[in-house]
Amino acid sequence: MKKIKKAIIPAAGLGTRFLPATKAMPKEMLPILDKPTIQYIVEEAARAGIEDIIIVTGRHKRAIEDHFDSQKELEMVLKEKGKSELLEKVQYSTELANIFYVRQKEQKGLGHAISSARQFIGNEPFAVLLGDDIVESEVPAVKQLIDVYEETGHSVIGVQEVPEADTHRYGIIDPLTKNGRQYEVKKFVEKPAQGTAPSNLAIMGRYVLTPEIFDYLKTQKEGAGNEIQLTDAIERMNNDNQVYAYDFEGERYDVGEKLGFVKTTIEYALKDDSMREELTRFIKELGFITLKSINDSILMQLCIRTRLYFFRKQLLAESAPLNLTNTLSQTFMDIL
Structure with missing residues (x-):
């Protein structure tokens, strides 16, 4: 063989x-x-x-x-x-x-x-x-x-x-x-x-x-x-x-679609010793543990700060902003 x-x-x-x-x-x-x-x-x-x-x-x-x-x-x-x-x-x-x-x-x-x-x-x-x-x-x-x-x-x-x-x-x-x-x-x-x-x-x-x-x-x-x-x-x-x-x-x-790409980037960043502590602190500062505190401006800050700004259109899409927001927020909760 x-x-x-x-x-x-x-x-x-x-x-x-x-x-x-x-x-x-x-x-x-x-x-x-x-x-x-x-x-x-x-x-x-x-x-x-x-x-x-x-x-x-x-x-x-x-x-x-x-x-x-x-x-x-x-x-x-x-x-x-x-x-x-x-x-x-x-x-x-x-x-x-x-x-x-x-x-x-x-x-x-x-x-x-x-x-x-x-x-x-x-x-x-x-x-x-x-x-x-x-x-x-x-x-x-x-x-x-x-x-x-x-x-x-x-x-x-x-x-x-x-x-x-x-x-x-x-x-x-x-x-x-x-x-x-x-x-x-x-x-x-x-x-x-x-x-x-x-x-x-x-x-x-x-x-x-x-x-x-x-x-x-x-x-x-x-x-x-x-x-x-x-x-x-x-x-x-x-x-x-x-x-x-x-x-x-x-x-x-x-990593073949945008939301999965975002999730992967976040998870890999949190596994990186050089950025885990600061990124975790940043996420918590933004209030992702309390979903009700999330708003468009905070999501925009996250996109800019993590260099994922080109996903903003998907995250804040007019057709289903709440579903996308909650999905991303749940990802943060799962991996913290």
Whole structure:
């Protein structure tokens, strides 16, 4: 059985949920504190033993390539100024793995993006990590899937439970049998209509796939959103050759939408020793422990002070300001 040493990270999307910030900057380069989101994904792959990573990009994504490339002038300046800690961080991002790039020429969905990397993968099993999900775990989420693949020799899809009200946002599995955290799957359903999901086990952006998936993607018809859906191709492959699902351990952070991005930034900041105490004090000063004290001006102060000002439109949206306000406030209460 071939070892999994290659991974695909799709990064060709337009990032429309984060406009206008993503008009000129790739969504994948938006930072959680001092690292772009895509670096967290690459770090997970590297920790899992992945050696070669292909990032599928699109137009205006050159910043991703620059980030993982060396910048000798910057390194020289940091060295001359004695900023060894920053120098180490800058060099670290260039040494994580061998990173290659291929462009998805048309926006035809996740399945099409994966197909774009076929020549790079060849006839080897490989991992897929989506950039909308950062996962913190002792054993990297994708490594947990690799371990299952090495035991079974079959493709493995990472899943986690979600509230039933959210199942329409995800690919969902219909489990057949369960062995610990591992499932045999009867069916994979891409974004089922609300109230029709066969379970609340959602596909969560981590896959280990055998190269046969490319044959299914090649003949896959358009599905949800008039796009080539990876889940649909996996469902067809599952009909011919068992595909497993694995409920991986770890804390998942959804950075693919604005509110999740805000929550993630706050949680990571509170985990940072250099800012935890001051940030906690600041939050308490703003009166977030007493929800009734929250008002628009305080929310605006929070956005400015934590450098998350471009989320203000969402937080204070005319259509549902109270719901968004309460959601963010509850997040503060949960993590304090």
